[in-house]
Structure formats: structure tokens, C-alpha cells
Amino acid sequence: MAKYVYFFGPKGTEGNASERNLLGGKGANLAEMCLLGLPVPAGFTISTECCTEYFKLGGNFPKSLAAEVAEALKKTEAAMGMKYGDADNPLLVSSRSGARSSMPGMMETVLNVGLCTKTIPGLVKKSGNERFVYDAYRRLITMYSDVVMEKAEGIEPAEGQGIRVQLEKIMHEHKKSKGVTEDTDLTVDDLKKLCNEYKAKIKQVLGREFPDDAMEQLDGAIGAVFKSWNGKRAVSYRRIEGIPDDWGTAVNVQSMVFGNMGDDSATGVAFSRNPATGENKFYGEWLVNAQGEDVVAGIRTPSPLNEETKNDQNRHLQSLETEWPELYKELHDIRDKLESHYTDMQDIEFTIQDKRLYMLQCRSGKRTGTAALNMAMDMLAEGLIDEETVVTRVGASQLDELLHPLVDPAAEKTAEVVAKGLPAGPGGACAQIVFTSTEAVKWANAGKKVLLVREETNPEDVEGMRAAEGILTARGGMTSHAALVARGWGKCCIVGASELQIDVAAGTMRVGKEMFKQGDYLTLNGTKGLAYKGQLAMIDATENPRFQKFMEIVDKYRTMGVRTNADTPEDATVARGYGAEGIGLFRTEHMFYGEGSEEALFQLRKMILSSTDEERQAGIDGLAPFVKKDIKATIEAMDTLPVTIRLLDPPLHEFAPSTVEGQKEMAKALGTTVEEIEKRVEALHEVNPMMGHRGVRLGITYPTLTEMQIRAIFESMKELKAEGKNPKPEIMVPVTCAVNELNVTKKIYDRVKAEVDPSLDVPYGTMIEIPRACLLADKMAETAEFFSFGTNDLTQMGFGFSRDDIGGFLNEYIQQGILEADPFQTIDQAGIGQLIQMAVEKGRATCGKLKIGICGEQGGDPASVEFCFKNGLNYVSCSPYRVPIARLAAAQAAIAAKKS
């Protein structure tokens, strides 16, 4: 029979930190802290396996669970010297979720479980604080009715009709009738009365009594946590984070300790180092006479832990260090112990009850990219971790954040500060403000950049936060919801900018006398906590010398190559700066887009719109000098490094003039009528251009077009060599589905090479971007000297998803969990991955040393980079700004492979 329950306490702890898959992160670390001898209130963890079983049983506990819980509860009672449900010496417990991977605020928690008619008097006697007990009872009733009796039962009340809101209304009216504003102004009698009214309301609204039996409360609280794994918010968060649905959550039932038992009690959250900057200083916040949720919710501005980390927002408040020096020292020692034990920055929750310190949680702390980099390099210097660990300590998205723009300091000097807040997520963001998550998503989907401005954020806001460039809140501290989530995603974020007066309904925000409305521009400096009016200039953030040093270490452990997709000498130069080892994709067609392209485009149009072979050839001849100039400049910029030049790829219709003016110009150039040109443009139109006359198909039907391009490449190379350069162009044929396409084109290659200079060595390869090319990769490799996966098209055709048209359904697919992720962002390993694997195997079966790369946009996605590494690719190629991320992901994949 499976074991589901694992006790933790001063002795007899059954789990440890390595068992996070079974016990969840929180449970595993509670057990580990117990093993380290830290003061953890005893309790037990119900495993994730039990959660899975619970859903399998249609929302029922496995039969064996009750006995295991009873036994663990007994051990807990013994450790705490109290008894659950006892009239005289009652033990209260909390029931908290804890998945493998942290999902802050996404699942449910019930506190003060076990408080009922029978146990209240005992607790009053024991605590000597009747008000505290009834306040705890009120909190239990509110939380329990909301989480266990409503949400877990699948009841979906109309907006504002939820039981929690209705109970809060009662409280609000009570306060109003008494003429008070703060909860703390309520007397014991008020609270008693409230509790009774609450219970009556619950009966009326939910049709059930609030349970007055301790064991019934416990069962309900455990089940509700399990159920919250499939709550809407949790599911939505898992989609974004790519967490599988079948992991499940553990439930941690832990003895309650109270930070809100009076002025000798407190609660706090701390980081062993600064999570925003990485600075090696103990950093945290605490609140006297409060429960943990008060700190995280950001309703009261918390006090600093110590003197050295005070800031402008909390300088006036008393630090724990000065208030209770001994307790601070005890906590600081624990911090040291945890850091040297885990060899990583820890995020700690603690509670002080009657001046006694309890540890409620420790876990590896979320951090900004800057912090991750700085901590890793510091810890390397401190001898705490080795180089390989350094490489794994900075996540790809954190590195991404480091590469994100900053507000230009020069621009900041003269800018008008709108508001000051806490620097919760560093970096800069400049965008239009919106006041709801819904608007943020809507605007972002419409292609606009937005800043989400909120009074404070809650888990309902996660999608809006995801969609926004940056987040600005009026309330909350550095460990508030907004701050945690933003840092996790590497988003620019300012919290606690208390001057903001937000009117969501009106869509406005007032700061002092100034009024801002939805759509107005602000610029945030998340590193300083400053919000500026209007749009400020932004700059790059890559000049950090530690970043350079870090990337050197990364490259030491990396075995797979990293190239870039670049179309101009400028891009090529940028990418070289970022460490690109060549160009994996040079798109010859870029020269026809944008400014300065007019003349080349004119020649191309002449070719496209020709009506005879002679006219077409004249167009191609006219085009030749442009193509050559362009190719030559880029391979020169990449001198000594390989440049994979893709032959012309897009359907010609893309370049045809669509305006009357453009058509007039071409009519004149070709000596015909506008009507005729219009007709020719129309004839080029395709129903599904993505699967039309493009890529190598153009080269097959217009072989002289191919010849012109290939000649430009050979001639450029020859000329550069004559200048003493070392150019390394490679020729890549796009959109192939049959080896004969390569053979036909190769004949042109061979002839041109013989004509220009037979000694020039230009590798001849192909994109693998059509499913059939993967299926016949063994044949393709008979002629191709290298493969480069075009995962954009491969994904389009493998899924039958047109990138241009997925707007109508892809979101729905992600939301409903039909697909786990957008396959254009990250390689669909289950499906498209099979095609890639097949092509690698087949290609290498024909030619063992076949060079294989990837140049689709997923080439810069860390999971995709790892996939490429595992499948033995020689290199990935991505946009210039993703090059460092790909280098890191490749190094991490190599280290992971070495370790496993």
C-alpha cells in the first residue's frame, strides 16, 4: 500500500529536501529544516501522489489516508505538546499547498483549522487573549467558507456575490454602524457577534452549516487544497509556466503559530541576499502582530529586517535588528546555516510568537537576472559553488532580462518623476498605461505595449502582468504578489508607489494634481523604483563586466555552436559582439524591404512582372549587382566565420506592387499598360502562399535567378579572398521536399563554381522545413552537405497552423490545455521534435558527419536549445539579441547531460 503522509518535526522527520517531486517544494524543505534542527512547528505533508490518486478517485481520498493522517497528527501533537480538537489544550493547524515548483498565490490555504465551539475556550484560556481567538475564528470562518465551502465545491457565484465578499460586507457595515474604520477597532463582542452573523450568512447563501467539528474542518481543508490544483488560476498559471497538469500538489498540515497574538508576536519574510540586486546582505520585511498574509498582501507597509537594508519607503520604521536584537541574531544564524547548507540564496518565512522564533518556510529565492548573475559570481568567489553551478544558476529568462533595455540615464536626468516606489523588478519599460488585467491582455493582443497600473495585484492579475511590459502598483512591499511575480518573469516592476490614486472605473490615475488616463505613456525605471512621465529613451544593459566574465565561463562548458540569423552587415556586427560564431541564416530577400531598397525592389519587380523570358532575364541581370553588393558586405562583416546564405525564399507576389502608383511605375518601365500590370500582379496571387510558388520552387522554374544568386556568392568570395580576407559563405536551398530539387540546383552550382573559380569551397546545403524533407532526409543528405532546420515552416506544416492565421484559435488552445505551449515559441518536442529527430538520424545515416543546425525562431528558446543539443545538432542560430541566451542554454544542456 502506498504511503501518503510524511511527518516532520524535531524528531522522526520522514522526508528531506531531495523529495520535492513527492512532497512538493514546501514540504521537502520543511522536512530538511527539521533535519537541520531549526525551529519548525511540527506537522505532516500529504504527498503529490495522494493528490493524483485523489483526482483519479473522482475527488475522494484514498481509503488508507484517514489512518495515516491520524497517526501523523498524533506525532504532531506529541511534538507540540498540544492536542488537535482538544477542549483544554487545543492544537490548531494550517493546510497549505506545495507543488514541485513554486506557484505563488495560485492555490489555496486555510489557517486556524481546528477552531470550533469546543476548542475556543481552551485557546482563550491558553492565550489569555480572547480578542485574538475570536479574530482568528473570524478569519477561519471567512477563509474556510470561501475556499472549502464555495470554491472547492465548484460554486461560481456572480461577480461580487462570492461568500467572502458578502462576509466582508457584514464586517464593513458593522464597522460603519460603530463608526470605526480599522479591524483593530472592533471589540471582542463585536467579533463574537460577527462570527455568528457570518455563520448565519453562510447557512443562508451556501445552504450548509459552517462545520463545528475539528476533524471535519481538517478533511475539508485538505481536500480544498487538492482541488485548488485544478482551480482556474492555477491552471492558467501552469499554462504560462509550462508546468504539467499531472504533477499535482502536496498538502502541508502544520501546527499554527501566531504572529498576531499580540505585540510580542510578529511575522516576516526574508531573503538571505538581496533578490533584486544580488547584494550579499540579509534582506527582509516584518510586521508586528500580524499573520504572514498581511506581509505578502501588501496592505500594511512592512518594516525592514535590519539597518543596512533600510530604504526611503521604510526608513522611518523600526528594524527587527534594533527591536529584538536576539531574535534577529537567531534568525541571522539560521540564514547563514541555510545558505551554506543549500549553497543558494534562500527565501524564508518566519513567525515570532510570544518572542519565540519559528521557521515556516525556506526555499530557493526568486531573483532578478542581475541578482542571479551577481549572486552566482559572488558565490563562486566565496568558494560556495563551482563554475558549473554558476552556469546553472542564471536562468535563460534571467539572462534575457539582463539583455533588456534600461532607461537611458541621460534622459532620466531631465525627466519628470511621476511617482516613487519600491524597485521590485529591475530594468526599464516605456509603454501606455492600462488599469485592468483584461485591458492589458487586450491591448497586448492588439500589438500595443502596455504598463499595468494597479492599486495592488492579486493572482487574478497574472495574465495581465504577463502581457504587460512593466507593472506599477500603489501598494505592497518587495515581497508582495506583484513583486514576486514580476521578478519571476524578469519584468520591470515598481510597487508601493503610494502617491498614485487609481480610479479603475473612470480609467484614470491621479498623482497630486496631475491626471493620467488609459493610454498615456509612462516610463518605468524598475531598478530605481521611479516612474517618469512620457516616453524616455532606452539603452542596452549588456556592459556589465560580470556579464562578460559569466559568459566566458558559460562558453567553457558549451559544446554546441551558436550562430545568428542576420540579414545586414550591421546585424552581423551586433551578433558578433554577442558572441555569435557565424550566421546561420542570411535572408537574401531582406534587401527588398524597407528604406534604401527601392532600386533593388524595382529590378526585382521588373523580373517578377516580365511577360517574356528576355524581360525576365533583363530583370535578373539588373538585380545582380544589388544582390552581390549585399552578400559581399555581409560575408565581409563576418570574415573568418561561416555565413549561411539562403537563396530567395518568399513567394514573388509579396514583392509585386499593390498600389496603383507602383503599378504605373512598372507599366512604364516594362512599356505596357497599367491594366496589363494589374493583371500580371493578380496572376501572381496565391490562395495559400505559404505553400505556394516559393523557395527552391522559384529556382526550379527560373533557373537563371538561382544562377545569379550563386554567382554573386562565388564572385564575392573570390574578390574578398583576393583582398586577403577569409570569407566563408555557405549556400542554403530553402523549402526543399525532394533530393532532386537539390540535384537540379546543384548542377547550376557546379557550373558557376567551375566558371568563377573551381578552388573555392562553398558548402552546399538545405533548409529542412518541409515535413517530407524530414521523412526523406537520408536522400536529402546524398546531395546536401549540411541541414538547417527551419522550424517556423516545419511547425506551420507539421501542425497545419498558418502563423498569420492562428490568432483565431491558438489562445483558446493554450487556455483549454489542448496544447501546452505555443509551438512557434518553443519546439513542439512531442510532434515536430519527432520530425527533427528522424531527419537527424536519417541524414547522419547517409553521411555520418553531416553538419546540422537550426535557424527557426525557436533557436533562441532555451528548451528548444536543449532539445537541439540532445539531438546532436552542431549549432543553433537565433536573432542577435538571443545569442547569449542560446549560449547559456547550450552550456546548461551540456552540463545537465554530463551530470545525468
Add this chain to the structure above:
Amino acid sequence: MAKYVYFFGPKGTEGNASERNLLGGKGANLAEMCLLGLPVPAGFTISTECCTEYFKLGGNFPKSLAAEVAEALKKTEAAMGMKYGDADNPLLVSSRSGARSSMPGMMETVLNVGLCTKTIPGLVKKSGNERFVYDAYRRLITMYSDVVMEKAEGIEPAEGQGIRVQLEKIMHEHKKSKGVTEDTDLTVDDLKKLCNEYKAKIKQVLGREFPDDAMEQLDGAIGAVFKSWNGKRAVSYRRIEGIPDDWGTAVNVQSMVFGNMGDDSATGVAFSRNPATGENKFYGEWLVNAQGEDVVAGIRTPSPLNEETKNDQNRHLQSLETEWPELYKELHDIRDKLESHYTDMQDIEFTIQDKRLYMLQCRSGKRTGTAALNMAMDMLAEGLIDEETVVTRVGASQLDELLHPLVDPAAEKTAEVVAKGLPAGPGGACAQIVFTSTEAVKWANAGKKVLLVREETNPEDVEGMRAAEGILTARGGMTSHAALVARGWGKCCIVGASELQIDVAAGTMRVGKEMFKQGDYLTLNGTKGLAYKGQLAMIDATENPRFQKFMEIVDKYRTMGVRTNADTPEDATVARGYGAEGIGLFRTEHMFYGEGSEEALFQLRKMILSSTDEERQAGIDGLAPFVKKDIKATIEAMDTLPVTIRLLDPPLHEFAPSTVEGQKEMAKALGTTVEEIEKRVEALHEVNPMMGHRGVRLGITYPTLTEMQIRAIFESMKELKAEGKNPKPEIMVPVTCAVNELNVTKKIYDRVKAEVDPSLDVPYGTMIEIPRACLLADKMAETAEFFSFGTNDLTQMGFGFSRDDIGGFLNEYIQQGILEADPFQTIDQAGIGQLIQMAVEKGRATCGKLKIGICGEQGGDPASVEFCFKNGLNYVSCSPYRVPIARLAAAQAAIAAKKS
């Protein structure tokens, strides 16, 4: 060392009929006839392997070949009692191609090889016919210079500048100067003079002497035949027939016998039964004092073999039976011997030299569909072949021909006959006339139906013949080029309609006083040999009782099911008549197309153009009765047989009103402006609709649309059952790429089923038409109860070929041999076939009994049917008219599998 040369003769023959891959069809049968003791002029076959080697060596003979040829030549000389290149008793030989599979007229032949200054006197003495010898020499020079010295050298002269044309011009002028019109009017001196002028012209044009050495002539003639394998015509023919390029041709070097040695000589072609009707009568044509090419070329109208097969065109001519009864009897005995030996109708070439009969060729004869069917059934009755052989004797394309339309006899009664000719290819055709192959192809590509009308056809015309509905020639007999090719393809064809006066340059045709021009309509009755003016009504040709009996035998050996793709009760009824065992694809969207669809389309548009959920639901509700009525009628028509109903598939934009009028109507219906409707229509537009918002994707975003369809199916079934019927609907979800799409839709299915009647059994399956669905077929099979391959889309996405847009390049791909066939006609087994195989294996790994079918258009293509059989599919589904063909192909595949 490989053996390349195989001798055949009265004794010591080295090959036999089973070696056609090695010796080619002609060579293998020459050897077999020798083994049967028939009078075959001795010779030898150079194998197809030698041809392959020849190309590998860059157009050079393998070193060992010369010695082998010398040895075989010695044996040949011994058998014939003559000596090659000898001055006194010279042997002449022919060099002919012979591939595995007959390619009539596509490759080259050189006759009279070995005739030169040295051997001429000896032959003159031996034959006693100087005129014959110089005529033979003239023919050799013409043929050799054309085939060996020009074509085989890759020389491509301008139109009308070829050496053959130039030599013919000399002859023409010579005749003109002498005032004669026939070749036979030329004297020995004329011919001698001509030969000299020919040789001078050759020297002048080609820069080389005509070779006067017998061995040099032989080498040249062998090499030229090999080279003709890669001639333009042969390659083009192979593309059409799907013959692989690497098969190669054999070369048959055979002792010459002369049908043109005088009036005791003759040549002929015969079929052991009538190749047009199948009638069991010896059927053929012969010409006194002629070479074989004269019969085939159709320049002289040949005589009939015997009395019983005389027809209106040759009734006045003397039959072989009456002219030379003994020779006729000898030939008739050989005919009987060959038929009982090969147990199949034989196509025979013979020559009579000095009243002695020689067999030059025998092979299985090409025949019309009607003939194939009749012969097979006759031979079964005669005990010559068994039932399995009967099934294999009718090709799928021959059956197709049987299913082709005939001219309505009622319409024929009153129709105006334009011309009479020989009934070379049966069936009817009604189309517009064109006079060149080029025009035929052009018109056909433009979607028009054409009849190719020619003086006579030659191998250059094959593509035009292929493109035409029917062929009409002014000259030639039943064994002429046009007749042979047309019968091979099952095309309606009339030859020898000598009243026609065709002016290709003017694009006109005169018959008596009547003038026809390009584009005029004619109707051909190829069974009777009559051409009618204008467009006559056509009828079906399936009422032949032998056809019914044949199909019964076919079904006895068939193991795979055959269904039909049908969208209406009418189609369903037709398909049932053709033997369909169910509907494999019922497209629910058909109801929105064409006449009578207005109201359903209006409701659909209301849904499509709705701006709110309520409006959309109203549209769906309005649609429901139409959908139900349609589904119910079709499953009723197919009562007791399964009907696979595909949920709505096409992108909605297809149905949106594009005209202002249509948009006005919808604006009124939805109470909004035309501008607004226009905007909504525009919003539905997709860049690549084939990969857009369609199929199951519609069902995911509009679940109530899915629900409405599923409900209509269950309700129809329930109602029909209540009426005592046995309806068998199946639900098929299109365009799936992930099992979760099926799971989400299945929830709706389950709910609706529970609501309507939980006892109803409706299999729930999916199209497999997206590459990813194949890759993840194991997952798909977790929910799908059946698969049906949608090979149209699978081919589109697997190749990245949009069917709507391949016009720009697919022809070029086939022409250049990049692809062997149009993958939309026949499954691309090498590529798409892998996906199918994978999906079958993976699907059955999850569910061993998974039912799998195919409903793409290739379901009616014989090669694809065989592929499906080999891969273990349960059924194929095709258009109603292809059902008998699919049944036959499936039976043939089963028999082939049993035999191998």
C-alpha cells in the same frame, strides 16, 4: 564479370520469357519463341544491366562488351548461314530497343545495319534485286544519320533542320525533277544517286562521314538505342506511365529478314484475339512487299489477315488467308501455340521473306477495357485461366474505360455523321477539336475538353493524346501508332478517317464541303468508328452483364473494404449501385453549396457574421434543422451501411458573402450596416486559409456548433431506429493535430449522447490529415475509435504544396523528373507513405483493432489502393465512379500478396 549478351536462335538460346527485367520484354519473348521452336531470325540481346552500366560509364560501353558481342555474332552467323560484314554472303541486322515494359515508338530502331560498300555487291548477288538493296541502303542512311549521328549525339537542330528532313527534301526534289510521286517509281540509278547525295549532305551538315564499316555501324546502332532511353520523348512517356528512370532498356540485335524483297515477301502485325472487342478471332493486318514500319506508320492501308475479320475499310483487299493459305495456316498454328503457352492474347509481328515466315516479336497485346473484360471471361470459360487470373487480367484503367461514357444510341440515330474511320479505341467522347499536340495540352490545362485531330500521330504527339478526351486521325490502321497508344490508355480513338482534310497551319479541317475550325465540337463513337457533328448526349456504360459477373469474381478475392465519398442521398444511391460498402466521407458543408442551399447558407452566414454570442447561437439554432434533415436523408439512403459524417471542415470565410448584395442582405438580417458586415467579412479573411481556422479548430472555438451537429446525428439515428431502420452513422473530427482536440470534442459527444439516447452506438473517430496527427497517432488512438486518412491535406502539408497554387511549378517538377508523379493523383509512397505507415503502426500499437480507412482522392487510385492494402487499412473510400476500380485494385493487391 557480369554477363551482358544473351544469344537467341534455333539452338543455344540463353534467355527465356521470365527474364524481362534483364532482357526487356522483346528480348525475353524472342528467346521464349526460340525455345518454343518458332521460326525466329537469330540474334542476341544486350541486357538492361549493360544499359545502366553504359550510363554509369558516361556513355561508354563496358570493356567486356565487345568480346561478348563478337561471340554472339558468330553464333548468329552460324544459325543464319551468313556472315556479318562479308562481301559474298553478308548478314544484315537490326538494332532495336526493348524495355521491361513496352514503350511503343518512344525509343530508336536502326534497320539494315551492316550494309556498306563492301557488302552491297554480295547482297545484290544473293537477292538478285539491286533495286531492293539500294532502297535498303537509302533507308539505312536515313535512319542511321538521324538516330545515331544526330539524335544520339545530342544535336538539337532547329525545327525542320534535322538531317532526316533534309534528306527527305533531297528525295522529294529528286522525285519532283523526275515528275514522279511514289518512292516505288524511282529506279536503281535514282536510288544510287540519292544514296551518294545523302552521304554528301550528311558530311556537310553533321561534319562526319557516314560510316562505311559494318562493325562501326553496329557499335553506333547499339549505343544509339541505349541513348534513346534518355531521349526527350522516352523520358516524357516514362513520367506519364510512372516507369522508373533506372530500369534502362535492352538492345536486341537481330538478323534482318525482308518483307520488302519483292512480291513474295510481306510483313504483318496480328493479335491472337480482337484487341478492341476481345472477340476470339485471329485478327491482324499485312502488307505485301513492305517493311514492318510501313504497317505501323499507317501510310498504306493494310490488308486483313483473314476473311472473317474484314471490315468496311479493307473489305476490298486480299486477305493472307486467301492469298497464301499455307503461310496463313502456319501463322494460325503459331497463334494457337503462343496463346496456349502464354495463356493470354498475344500481339505478334511477322515477316514473310520469299514465302518463308519469320516471327519478329510476340508480346502480351494491349487491349481496350471491353476486350480485356471479354477475353478474361472467355478464357475463364475456355479453362485457359483461373478466377484469380481473371481478376488480374483487367487493369484498373481498363475498368475505368468501361465506366466511361458512351454516346447515347438514341442521340446517334439522328446525328450527322462527319466522318467514318476505324474503331481503334472504344467509348465515346464529346469535345472541342484542336489540330496540334501543343494546343491540346494548352487547352486541357485551361480546363477545356479537347479532341486531338491529326493527319496521323507520331511519338511527338503523346502528350497531346494524353491530354485529349479522344483522338481522330485521317490515316493509319488498327495497329497504327494512334490506335496502339489510345488503346493503352483506354481512350476513345478513331483512325483512318480518310475524308478528313486537315490544314494545321490554318487551324481548319474540311470534310467534303463542310469546314470545321479549331474549337468546334465533335462527338466520337470510338466503338463504331463514327465522328458526329456537334455535341451528342452521352450515357453510362456499366450495364454489361459480364461486367457485373466480373465484379462478383473480383469481390470474391477482395479482403479490404471499399466505401465512397458522398455528400447527398443521390450520390449515396449511385455509389451503392457501384458496390460501395458505406460512406467513408460525408462532407456536411456540401449543403451550403449550389442550388437549393440558399436558406441553409443564410443561417450559416448569420452565425458567421454574428457579433455576439447570442447572435451566433441564434445562427446555429437556425442552422440545426437543415443539418439534421441533410444528415438523416443520407444515413437513411445508406441504411444498414456505415456513414462517416465529418464535422464542419472549411474555414468560415469561404461562406461569407463577398458581393455587396449578399452583404446587404446580411446587414438587414443582423440589424447592422453594410459597412459593419464588410468589416466582419474582412476580419474573417485568412492569409493561408488551408492552415487557418478550420476543422476541429472551429469546434473548439464554437463548441455549440459542434454540439448542434452531433445532436443532429444522434437525433436522426434515434428517429430512423424508431422507424425500424438500421442507420449506422459515425462521427469524424477533421483537421486534428492533438488528442486533446478529440478529448474536448468527445465531452460534447458524451453529453449529447447521454441526453438523446445513451444506447445509441456511434463510433467516434478522426481524420488523420495533419502530419503531426501521424506523428502522435498513438495518442490520437487513445480517444479515436477509428482513423481516416485525409491524404489531400496530408499531401498538401507534407509537401508544403497548396493544391490551389501548384500550377506555377508542379508541371515543371514532373517534366524535370524532380517528382515521379503528381502526389495528389497517387499517394507519394516514399514520403507521405511513411507518415501513413507510421500512423497505422502507432495507432494499432495503442489499439490493436483500430479501424483505419482513407478518404482522400487517392482512395480511387489503383497504386494507392494497393499501398493501403499493404499497410493493413480496413477500407478505402473514393468517389462513386471510382468504387469499382478501387474494388478491383483491392482484389488485385490481395491476390498479389497471396502469391508473393
